[in-house]
Structures are given as structure tokens and as C-alpha cells.
Amino acid sequence: MTIQVLRLLIAPFALMLMATLVLFSSLSHLSAQLQLLIAALPYLLGAANLLLGFLFNQSRLLLAALNLLWAYALIQLCLQTPLERPDNYVLFSLLSLLLPVNQLLICLAPERGPLNRGVWLHLLLPLLAYLTLWLLWHKQMLGYWLGHLPMPLLELLAEGHYLSEGATWLFSATFLLGGAVLALRRTRADAALFVSLLTMPALFFWFDLNHISPLLFTCIQLLLCQALVSHSHQLAFIDELTGLPARRALQEQLSSPGQRYTLAMMDIDHFKQFNDHHGHDAGDQVLRMVASQLKRVGGGGRVFRYGGEEFTVLFRGKTEAQALPYLEQLRESIARYPLHLRQPDRTENAKAGRQQRQPGKRGAGAGKALSVTISIGLCERGPTHLHSDEVMQLADKALYAAKAAGRNRTLASSQLGRRKRRSSQADFA
Numbered sequence: 001m002t003i004q005v006l007r008l009l010i011a012p013f014a015l016m017l018m019a020t021l022v023l024f025s026s027l028s029h030l031s032a033q034l035q036l037l038i039a040a041l042p043y044l045l046g047a048a049n050l051l052l053g054f055l056f057n058q059s060r061l062l063l064a065a066l067n068l069l070w071a072y073a074l075i076q077l078c079l080q081t082p083l084e085r086p087d088n089y090v091l092f093s094l095l096s097l098l099l100p101v102n103q104l105l106i107c108l109a110p111e112r113g114p115l116n117r118g119v120w121l122h123l124l125l126p127l128l129a130y131l132t133l134w135l136l137w138h139k140q141m142l143g144y145w146l147g148h149l150p151m152p153l154l155e156l157l158a159e160g161h162y163l164s165e166g167a168t169w170l171f172s173a174t175f176l177l178g179g180a181v182l183a184l185r186r187t188r189a190d191a192a193l194f195v196s197l198l199t200m201p202a203l204f205f206w207f208d209l210n211h212i213s214p215l216l217f218t219c220i221q222l223l224l225c226q227a228l229v230s231h232s233h234q235l236a237f238i239d240e241l242t243g244l245p246a247r248r249a250l251q252e253q254l255s256s257p258g259q260r261y262t263l264a265m266m267d268i269d270h271f272k273q274f275n276d277h278h279g280h281d282a283g284d285q286v287l288r289m290v291a292s293q294l295k296r297v298g299g300g301g302r303v304f305r306y307g308g309e310e311f312t313v314l315f316r317g318k319t320e321a322q323a324l325p326y327l328e329q330l331r332e333s334i335a336r337y338p339l340h341l342r343q344p345d346r347t348e349n350a351k352a353g354r355q356q357r358q359p360g361k362r363g364a365g366a367g368k369a370l371s372v373t374i375s376i377g378l379c380e381r382g383p384t385h386l387h388s389d390e391v392m393q394l395a396d397k398a399l400y401a402a403k404a405a406g407r408n409r410t411l412a413s414s415q416l417g418r419r420k421r422r423s424s425q426a427d428f429a
């Protein structure tokens with residue numbers, strides 16, 4: 001789990017570091033016009049994130065972008081004069097609480113899609129809070145509250161910096177909760193929201209630095225944008241059920257497969273019967289089991305879910321004969337795998353699940369283990385079939401010949417002619 005979370009955090013942290021270095025180091029050399037553009041960047045990126053969040057059904061990233069937009073607009077409108085002014089200081093203090101609290105609430109919320117009623121609540125309440133702050137600041141009614149602010153908001157963490165002790169405690173709590181949500185859900189959106197929570201205190205701590213707010217808001221909006229783009233990539237290229245790269249990823253690989261390669265098409269035997277007899281959910285379990293076995297392929301093979309119950313393995317730089325042993329290993333490991341169908345009362349907990357499956361325990365799978373087999377057809381790129389479409393068609397032909405020959409076997413395209421002549425059952429099974 002830790003590795004998975006760390007992997008999710010690599011891209012956001014790297015992006016944050018790069019954006020911060022580039023923006024901070026080059027800002028002093030930029031012309032006044034470019035500096036104006038930088039001040040507009042958080043708005044532009046925020047608007048792009050709203051659109052992407054809506055298009056890709058990512059309500060939490062959309063709401064986070066909106067929260068940042070409101071906060072940035074408030075800073076640009078109201079906090080461009082010294083914080084020593086009572087109205088400004090009270091607004092600043094309240095903003096240092098409102099921004100992380102909103103971000104945390106978004107982080108804790110489930111993903112419900114942008115058209116859900118709960119999302120509108122998350123959308124309207126922060127807007128109302130930011131508007132009230134702006135109105136009170138505009139009417140110069142906030143300064144009065146300076147004498148009434150609780151001590152933790154008046155005491156600063158460090159001399160010369162504006163982060164109050166109260167806000168520091170709040171940020172610490174948001175890190176912990178955001179980290180816990182990330183550890184539980186392990187999604188890209190949660191990784192981006194967590195890193196955004198980690199970055200926010202810097203804004204308040206170095207608030208008096210020139211251009212700090214456009215720079216940090218640009219970095220955080222970029223972070224959300226990266227999460228949205230990688231989510232859309234995942235949608236397009238990764239099959240949700242099995243976690244394998246999908247057909248689109250295969251097509252991309254086949255656009256430059258190299259001079260020599262072998263392509264294997266594989267198909268689960270009698271899968272329709274299995275689905276009809278055990279149900280669609282059981283069929284999905286079979287697909288996941290087959291995918292998990294195929295992921296172990298050796299010889300540098302790359303596995304894809306081609307569609308339905310068909311999978312593809314691509315071996316770059318290998319001939320049919322070289323790829324064959326690895327495919328046979330896969331076929332045999334799947335045929336040997338004892339499949340215990342997940343019962344409706346089976347626990348989601350992996351350890352408890354293992355205990356439940358032990359012989360003699362209640363719900364030890366579906367009683368006796370089922371077995372599933374696959375048939376494989378393979379073809380290497382050759383002088384008469386140079387194009388990947390032709391290689392795939394020949395691999396498909398070999399697959400259907402393997403099915404016709406009795407299933408649970410592997411047949412190479414180069415054997416097809418010979419098989420017809422000998423009409424034998426020899427195959428590789």
C-alpha cells in the first residue's frame with residue numbers, strides 16, 4: 001500500500017517542485033507584461049480545470065479548482081495593501097482558515113460526479129462564505145473584530161511571517177486527514193488534493209513575498225490539471241475491470257512495434273457458457289483472475305485487454321519460437337488455477353478472505369474449485385505480412401484454429417498450413 005501511495009505522489013511532487021523552481025527563478029527577469037500574465041494564470045488554469053473536471057466527471061477536482069479561484073480572487077481584490085490594516089488582517093486570518101477547511105471538506109467528500117445535488121452544496125456554501133468576507137471587508141466591518149480574534153489567530157508561528165499558530169494547527173490536522181484519505185482511497189485526485197494541502201501554508205507563511213499568490217495558485221492549479229489529465233489518460237488507456245492496458249494502448253504500441261515482434265491473441269474458452277451458468281459477476285471474476293495471471297508473463301511480453309474475453313500479448317524483438325514457452329507457461333498457469341468464486345457474503349478484507357477460503361471454513365468459496373482454460377494463437381511479423389493488422393489477423397486465425405482443435409492449446413500461425421496437411425492434434429497443449 002505504501003508503495004502505491006508513494007507512486008501516486010511522485011508526479012504531483014515532481015510537478016510542484018519543477019513549477020515552483022521555474023516560476024520563482026524566472027519571475028524577476030520577466031517584463032511587466034509577462035508578470036501581468038502570471039497574475040492571470042491562476043484564473044486561466046482554474047477555468048480550464050473547471051471545464052476538464054466537468055468533462056471527466058471529477059467533481060472533487062472541479063470543486064478544489066473553484067475553491068482556489070474564489071480564494072485567489074479575494075486576495076487579488078482585497079489583500080494588495082499592507083496586512084497591518086485591521087480589515088486586511090482579519091480577512092487574512094479568516095482566509096487562512098477558510099481555504100484549508102474547504103479544501104479538506106472536498107478531500108473528504110466522495111466522488112459523485114458534477115451533477116449531483118451534494119456537489120451543488122459544496123459549490124454554494126464556500127461561495128457564500130467568500131462573498132460574505134468580501135462584503136464585510138468592502139464595508140470596512142472586519143477591522144472591528146481584530147480585538148475579538150482568538151489568541152491562536154493573533155500569535156504568529158515565526159517572527160516576520162504571517163502564518164498564525166491557529167492556522168498551523170488547522171493545517172496540521174488537514175495533512176493528517178488528507179493523508180488518511182489518500183491512504184484509504186489511493187486515487188490520483190486524492191494525491192493532488194493532499195499535495196495541495198501541503199503547499200497551502202507556504203502562501204500564508206510568505207504572504208509578503210512579491211507575487212507569492214499568483215505563483216502558488218498557479219502551481220496548485222497545475223497540480224489539479226495534471227491529476228485531471230492523467231485521469232482522462234487512465235480512462236482512455238486502462239481497462240477498469242482488469243487494470244490492464246486497453247485496446248487503445250495496444251493500437252498505440254502497434255503504431256511502432258519495431259522490425260521483429262510476435263503478437264499473441266488469447267480467448268477464454270466457453271466463456272459464454274460460464275457467464276450463463278454462473279452469472280455475469282462470476283464472469284468478471286474470471287476475467288480478473290485471467291488478467292492477474294497474464295500480468296506475470298515473462299520474456300518482456302506486454303499484456304492488453306483486447307476487449308470482452310480476449311487478451312493480447314506483444315513480444316517485441318521475439319520470434320514465434322522464442323515467445324512460445326512464455327505463452328505456454330501462461331496457458332498452463334491459468335488451467336491449473338483453482339478458482340473459488342467470490343460469495344456474496346465474502347469479506348472485502350484480504351486476510352479474512354484467505355481465512356474464509358481455507359478448507360472447512362464457512363464460505364470456502366463455491367465448494368469445489370472451478371477451472372478455466374484459454375486458447376492462444378500467435379504470429380510473428382514476416383515478409384508476407386509486414387503490417388501489424390495482417391499480423392493480428394493471422395494470430396486471430398491461429399487462435400480460432402486452436403479453438404477448433406479442442407481449445408486449451410496454443411497454436412502458431414506458421415503451423416496452420418502444416419496442421420491442415422497433417423490434420424493432427426499435435427499442437428502444444
Ligand SMILES: Nc1nc2c(ncn2[C@@H]2O[C@H](COP(=O)(O)OP(=O)(O)OP(=O)(O)O)[C@@H](O)[C@H]2O)c(=O)[nH]1
Pocket residue numbers: 241267268269270271272273275279280281282283284287307308309403
Ligand atoms: N462477465 C463478463 N462477460 C463478458 C464481458 N465481455 C464479454 N463478455 C461475454 O463473453 C462472452 C463471449 O462469448 P463468445 O464470444 O460466444 O465465446 P465463448 O463462449 O468464449 O466461446 P469460445 O470462444 O468458442 O470458446 C459473451 O457471453 C459476452 O457477454 C465482461 O466484461 N464481463
